[in-house]
Amino acid sequence: MTVGIRHDDLRRRNRAMVIGAVRRAGQPSRTEIAGTTALSHSTISAIASDLIGEGVLVEQKSVEAAALKRGRPQVAIALNPRAGTVVAIVLSLNSLTGTLIDYSGQTIASETRRFATQVLPRNDLIGETLAIVRRLVERGRDEAPRVMRIVLAIQGITDSGARTLLWSPIMPHTDIGFADLLEGATGIPVTVENDCNMMAVSLRWRHQRRYRDNFIALLLSHGIGMGLVLRGEVFTGTRSSGAEFGHMIHRPGGALCRCGRQGCVEAYAGSYAIWRNAMRLPEDSQPAADIPDEEMARLAEKARAGDGPEREAFRKAGAALGFGLGSVFALFDPAPVAMVGHGASAFDLMEGAIREAIAQTAGGQHSNAISFDIDTDEMRLIREGCAMRALTFVDDEIFAPGSDSQAAQGRIVA
Amino acid sequence: MTVGIRHDDLRRRNRAMVIGAVRRAGQPSRTEIAGTTALSHSTISAIASDLIGEGVLVEQKSVEAAALKRGRPQVAIALNPRAGTVVAIVLSLNSLTGTLIDYSGQTIASETRRFATQVLPRNDLIGETLAIVRRLVERGRDEAPRVMRIVLAIQGITDSGARTLLWSPIMPHTDIGFADLLEGATGIPVTVENDCNMMAVSLRWRHQRRYRDNFIALLLSHGIGMGLVLRGEVFTGTRSSGAEFGHMIHRPGGALCRCGRQGCVEAYAGSYAIWRNAMRLPEDSQPAADIPDEEMARLAEKARAGDGPEREAFRKAGAALGFGLGSVFALFDPAPVAMVGHGASAFDLMEGAIREAIAQTAGGQHSNAISFDIDTDEMRLIREGCAMRALTFVDDEIFAPGSDSQAAQGRIVA
DNA sequence: AGGCTTTATTTCGAGCCTCGAAAAAAATAA
DNA sequence: TTATTTTTTTCGAGGCTCGAAATAAAGCCT
Numbered sequence: 001m002t003v004g005i006r007h008d009d010l011r012r013r014n015r016a017m018v019i020g021a022v023r024r025a026g027q028p029s030r031t032e033i034a035g036t037t038a039l040s041h042s043t044i045s046a047i048a049s050d051l052i053g054e055g056v057l058v059e060q061k062s063v064e065a066a067a068l069k070r071g072r073p074q075v076a077i078a079l080n081p082r083a084g085t086v087v088a089i090v091l092s093l094n095s096l097t098g099t100l101i102d103y104s105g106q107t108i109a110s111e112t113r114r115f116a117t118q119v120l121p122r123n124d125l126i127g128e129t130l131a132i133v134r135r136l137v138e139r140g141r142d143e144a145p146r147v148m149r150i151v152l153a154i155q156g157i158t159d160s161g162a163r164t165l166l167w168s169p170i171m172p173h174t175d176i177g178f179a180d181l182l183e184g185a186t187g188i189p190v191t192v193e194n195d196c197n198m199m200a201v202s203l204r205w206r207h208q209r210r211y212r213d214n215f216i217a218l219l220l221s222h223g224i225g226m227g228l229v230l231r232g233e234v235f236t237g238t239r240s241s242g243a244e245f246g247h248m249i250h251r252p253g254g255a256l257c258r259c260g261r262q263g264c265v266e267a268y269a270g271s272y273a274i275w276r277n278a279m280r281l282p283e284d285s286q287p288a289a290d291i292p293d294e295e296m297a298r299l300a301e302k303a304r305a306g307d308g309p310e311r312e313a314f315r316k317a318g319a320a321l322g323f324g325l326g327s328v329f330a331l332f333d334p335a336p337v338a339m340v341g342h343g344a345s346a347f348d349l350m351e352g353a354i355r356e357a358i359a360q361t362a363g364g365q366h367s368n369a370i371s372f373d374i375d376t377d378e379m380r381l382i383r384e385g386c387a388m389r390a391l392t393f394v395d396d397e398i399f400a401p402g403s404d405s406q407a408a409q410g411r412i413v414a
Numbered sequence: 415m416t417v418g419i420r421h422d423d424l425r426r427r428n429r430a431m432v433i434g435a436v437r438r439a440g441q442p443s444r445t446e447i448a449g450t451t452a453l454s455h456s457t458i459s460a461i462a463s464d465l466i467g468e469g470v471l472v473e474q475k476s477v478e479a480a481a482l483k484r485g486r487p488q489v490a491i492a493l494n495p496r497a498g499t500v501v502a503i504v505l506s507l508n509s510l511t512g513t514l515i516d517y518s519g520q521t522i523a524s525e526t527r528r529f530a531t532q533v534l535p536r537n538d539l540i541g542e543t544l545a546i547v548r549r550l551v552e553r554g555r556d557e558a559p560r561v562m563r564i565v566l567a568i569q570g571i572t573d574s575g576a577r578t579l580l581w582s583p584i585m586p587h588t589d590i591g592f593a594d595l596l597e598g599a600t601g602i603p604v605t606v607e608n609d610c611n612m613m614a615v616s617l618r619w620r621h622q623r624r625y626r627d628n629f630i631a632l633l634l635s636h637g638i639g640m641g642l643v644l645r646g647e648v649f650t651g652t653r654s655s656g657a658e659f660g661h662m663i664h665r666p667g668g669a670l671c672r673c674g675r676q677g678c679v680e681a682y683a684g685s686y687a688i689w690r691n692a693m694r695l696p697e698d699s700q701p702a703a704d705i706p707d708e709e710m711a712r713l714a715e716k717a718r719a720g721d722g723p724e725r726e727a728f729r730k731a732g733a734a735l736g737f738g739l740g741s742v743f744a745l746f747d748p749a750p751v752a753m754v755g756h757g758a759s760a761f762d763l764m765e766g767a768i769r770e771a772i773a774q775t776a777g778g779q780h781s782n783a784i785s786f787d788i789d790t791d792e793m794r795l796i797r798e799g800c801a802m803r804a805l806t807f808v809d810d811e812i813f814a815p816g817s818d819s820q821a822a823q824g825r826i827v828a
Numbered sequence: 829a830g831g832c833t834t835t836a837t838t839t840c841g842a843g844c845c846t847c848g849a850a851a852a853a854a855a856t857a858a
Numbered sequence: 859t860t861a862t863t864t865t866t867t868t869c870g871a872g873g874c875t876c877g878a879a880a881t882a883a884a885g886c887c888t
Binding site for chain 1: 417418419420421424427428431451452453457642649651657658659661662663664665666667673675676678733737740741742744745746747771774775776
C-alpha cells in the first residue's frame, strides 16, 4: 500500500542522494552536488560534513585540479575507499571469478578458478564458491575494511528475491540457495543476480549519456540473454529475474532450442544454432553443448569471404534477433541496443538482417534510428556491473539505511 | 537527474497520499488512513483538517454506519463532490462520448454523438469534439463546480507527452494536437490517452485485489490492443503511448494486417482476421473495414456448433494471442490477463489454443496458473478509466501541487 | 604587498513538518 | 451515573531544509 513519507525518511533519502551523486560524478564539489540535486547549499554542506565525519566520504585535496578561475576553489569530495569493501562473484561456464573491491570501486584482489561447471557435482560447485568467497573475505579482514556485501552474477534464472539460482544453462543443478548459503557462512548480506542484468548495470555506469533511462543489453554467445533497463531501472520480473528474450518464440514450431522448446530466438541466434545451420544440420537436431569461440570466428570468416551456408546462418540469426527486438520495441519504444559477447563480433554479418526484420515490425518506423553498439568482452561488463550493484547496495542500505528504500524492495536502480 | 526531497515536498506528498487513501477506500476514518499510510494520527489529523478546510474532503455524518463497538465512533471522511469536476471524452469508432463527473466520481451529465469517424473531415471531427467539451464545460459552469481537467481516451497512438493523437485506426487523420486545441479553447488542462491504458486504469480501480501491481488488459475487437500495468503503473513507452501488442509479429511474413505489415498478432486475432479465416478468404486479402458484432456472434455460434472453418478461425486467433502473450511473459512474468471487448465473448473458443500456445513458450511453466477474466463491455471500462485518470490528476496536481509529482512526469499511477 | 573581487562553504535563525504523549471527545457497558 | 473504550485533537519537542549573512580562500589589480 502507498506509504507516507515520515520525517526521518527525509534525511535518509537525501543522504542517499548525496552519496549517489558522489558515486556518479566521481569527485564533485559541494556546489556541484547542490546543483544536480536541487537541494540548498546549506543542506548539502550539513549532509556532507556528516558523511565525512562518519568516514563515508573524504575531501580530496587535489592540487592538480587547480581551478584557473577566480574565487575560492571548490573542494572535491570523493568516496572514502576505506569506508568498506564488497565482493563480486561471477559464475559462468567453466569459470568462477571473485573480486574484492573497495568502496570507491577499485579492485583490491581478484581470483579466478576454472572447472567444468557442466559436470561438477553440486556440492563441489557450492564448495568452490564458498571457498573463493571465504578467501576474499579473509583477505578483506587482514588488509582492508570489512566486506559489507556480496553479489553473485550467474547466467541463469533467479527468484524474485535474488536469493536463489533457480535454473542455469551452465550446470545441471537447480534451486541452489546461494544467498542463504553464503550469508550463513559469512554473515554478510548476499544477493544473486542475472548476468545480463549486471551487464546492463555496468553499461549504465560506463556510458551515462547513451545508456540512461531506456536501453537493451543483448548477450550474444552460446545462448542469448537480455538485460532491460526501463525508466532507469533494471527490469526484473515479479517472480524471476530477467527478460527471457532468448526464449521468445520466433517461429512457432520451429528450430529445436537448448531449452527443449521449438522456435525460440536462441534456436536461431545462439552460437550452437548458427553453427548448426552453417553445418547444414537439420533444425531439429540436438544443440551442441559448446562451440569454441575460434570455431565461431572461423565460421564468420567464411561467411565474410562469400555466400554460402555460413553467411545464411548468420543471416537467419540476424532475422531472429531482429524480429525479437521488434516485438520488444512493440511493447516499449525503440531504444539503443548494446550487443555484448563474442557473438557480437559477427554483428557485421547480422546487421542487415536485423534491421530488415525490425523494419517489418511495429517499432520499425525508426529502424534506421536505432543504434547498436558492440562490446565483445561480456565478462568485464558483468564483473563491473556486479561490483556496482554491490556498492550501491552499501550506499543505500548501509550508509543511508531505512525501511522503504528501493533496494530493499529488490529494485535495481543501477 | 536524481532530485532531492525538499522540505515542502513532504507536506505535498503526504497530502496527496491522504487524498489518494480516501479515493481508494471510499469513506475511511482518520484512524484507517493512519493505518494504511504509516503516518501518525496527529499528522493525518492535521492534514485532514486542512483538506476539509479547503473543501477537498468532507466529514460524512453517516448515521447508518453506526459502530456497534464501544468507544468514540470513527467519523468517515469522503471526497467532497463539490470540490471540482472533470470531463472525460471517449472517441471510438463512430462514436464520441463525453461525461461530466464530480470530484467524488459521480456522473453529472453524459452525452453521446454518433458519426462516421472513418469519413468525417478532419475539421468536423475536431469541431464535434470541441463542441461536446464546450457543452459539458458550460453545463459545469451553471450547475456544478468548475471543470479542472479534461482527459480524452482514443483508440490509437499518442505522443509521450499525452498531448497529440499521432495515429488512430478509427480515422484517416493523423497528428491531431487535441490537448493544445482543447486547452486553447477552454483554458483547462488536457491530456490524450490510449484507450487500452484507460481500460487498465479502470480495472485497477474496480478490482484492487486482483489487478494491482502487474496485469494485462487485452482489448479484443476489430483490432487488438493492450494496456500493461507493471509495478502498479500503466506502462507507456518513452516516445509514444502504448504497448502495440496487436502488432507484434506472430508469423514472419504471414497474414496481411490492417497496418500493412504481415504476420501481426492482429492479422490473426482481430475480428476482421477471424472473419477472413472463417470465410476461407486468403490470408493476404484486404482486411474488411468493420465487422458487425452480430456477425461475429454468428460465427462464434457456428464454431460452437461444430468443427469447420469458423472453429478453426477462432483457434488460429487463440494461437496468435497465446504466442503473443508468451512473448510478453518471457519479458515479464506471467500476470493475470483481462480479456476485454466484444471479442472476449468468444473466449471459450480460443482459450484452449491460447493456453496451448503459452505452454510452448518460456512463460509456459505456469500456463495453467494464468487466470483470464472476461469483460465484454470495453466502453464502460474506458469511460471509467478516463474519469479516474482525470480525477487523480486533480488529486495530485491541483490539491497537492508540486513540481516533481509523478503525474507531472507523465506517469500514470492509476 | 595589500586591498578588491569573486566564488565556495559554513553558520545561524526562521519556519515547517512529523511524532509521541497527553488531553479531550464521544460513544457503550455496568 | 460512572467506568471503559476508542477516536480525534492538542501541544510541545525534535529535526530538517532554507535563505541570508558571515566566513574562507583563492585570483586580480594597482
